[in-house]
Amino acid sequence: MKAIEVKNLVKSYGKVKAVDDISFSIEKGKICGILGPNGSGKTTTIKSICNLIIPDKGTINLLRKDNKKAVNHISALFEGTRNLYWRLTPRENLRYFAGIRGLGGSKIEHDIDVLLDRFNLTDKKNVMVNNLSRGMQQKVAIAMTLICDTDIVLLDEPTLGLDIQSFMDIKNVLGDIASDMNKTVLLSTHNMNLVEDVCNDAIILNKGKIVAKDSVEKLLNMFKTMTYEIVLSQNLSRENKIYLSSLRYDFYFTDHDSQIEIDIFDLNDIYTIIEKLKVKDILIKEIKQKDIDFERVYLNLTSGEGK
Numbered sequence: 649m650k651a652i653e654v655k656n657l658v659k660s661y662g663k664v665k666a667v668d669d670i671s672f673s674i675e676k677g678k679i680c681g682i683l684g685p686n687g688s689g690k691t692t693t694i695k696s697i698c699n700l701i702i703p704d705k706g707t708i709n710l711l712r713k714d715n716k717k718a719v720n721h722i723s724a725l726f727e728g729t730r731n732l733y734w735r736l737t738p739r740e741n742l743r744y745f746a747g748i749r750g751l752g753g754s755k756i757e758h759d760i761d762v763l764l765d766r767f768n769l770t771d772k773k774n775v776m777v778n779n780l781s782r783g784m785q786q787k788v789a790i791a792m793t794l795i796c797d798t799d800i801v802l803l804d805e806p807t808l809g810l811d812i813q814s815f816m817d818i819k820n821v822l823g824d825i826a827s828d829m830n831k832t833v834l835l836s837t838h839n840m841n842l843v844e845d846v847c848n849d850a851i852i853l854n855k856g857k858i859v860a861k862d863s864v865e866k867l868l869n870m871f872k873t874m875t876y877e878i879v880l881s882q883n884l885s886r887e888n889k890i891y892l893s894s895l896r897y898d899f900y901f902t903d904h905d906s907q908i909e910i911d912i913f914d915l916n917d918i919y920t921i922i923e924k925l926k927v928k929d930i931l932i933k934e935i936k937q938k939d940i941d942f943e944r945v946y947l948n949l950t951s952g953e954g955k
Contacts, residue, residue: 684853783814
């Protein structure tokens with residue numbers, strides 16, 4: 649069953665088409681990542697689904713209903729902490745937003761305790777949100793999308809600016825939302841590791857258009873090249889970087905130019921590359937094959953535009 653179905657969505661701001669005739673669907677119980685450079689139309693799409701923006705053209709159906717009639721089946725988190733009341737505690741925030749949906753009583757109090765525990769916030773449940781760290785504030789905001797037990801959860805950059813521990817906590821919860829809670833999640837993010845780890849499908853936008861939509865596995869297979877990491881004995885000089893950049897291969901320079909990554913289709917190319925390095929007396933310390941990187945797939949599909 650399709651939980652979200654978007655058909656021929658168009659939204660313009662003046663002469664700029666933020667979303668240009670896009671169509672996609674998300675199956676119930678799946679997590680779908682929506683990616684793209686800044687200004688590609690991600691947030692406009694999510695706000696259209698929430699009925700916060702009225703599109704110029706197109707239709708949106710949620711759980712086989714028009715989204716105006718099904719908006720109560722959605723909870724959403726938008727970038728930043730605008731979803732929170734700063735002078736309320738995590739417990740009070742969750743109780744308040746449940747109350748807006750007409751929910752209360754002993755069941756909601758139990759559900760609040762479960763969510764606070766799941767997000768490692770139990771010891772902060774009575775601390776004003778204003779005094780919590782950025783990571784804890786974001787975890788409270790995500791918990792608020794779950795307290796009302798809606799079928800669809802929309803998350804716009806839920807891990808932006810988080811420390812490593814908070815990121816890991818949220819990543820683990822996102823996996824549980826679909827599998828254990830049977831939610832459908834549309835997730836806007838710039839974090840490629842998050843997409844690889846938790847998403848079933850991905851939609852990639854660029855300049856308001858969809859440039860790819862498929863399972864994460866199939867998108868990775870689209871660029872199933874062999875990626876090699878070459879660790880050098882010393883950092884590359886500017887002259888040698890220019891030399892390598894002039895070759896027909898696409899080199900990626902990492903770790904202060906002491907490592908090179910290269911995507912190749914033919915294993916024999918690695919020997920050619922070694923010879924090219926030898927010509928310039930660029931000494932190799934180690935060569936190893938790497939798994940394909942979803943970030944590389946994303947950059948290829950968006951023509952290398954910044955995230």
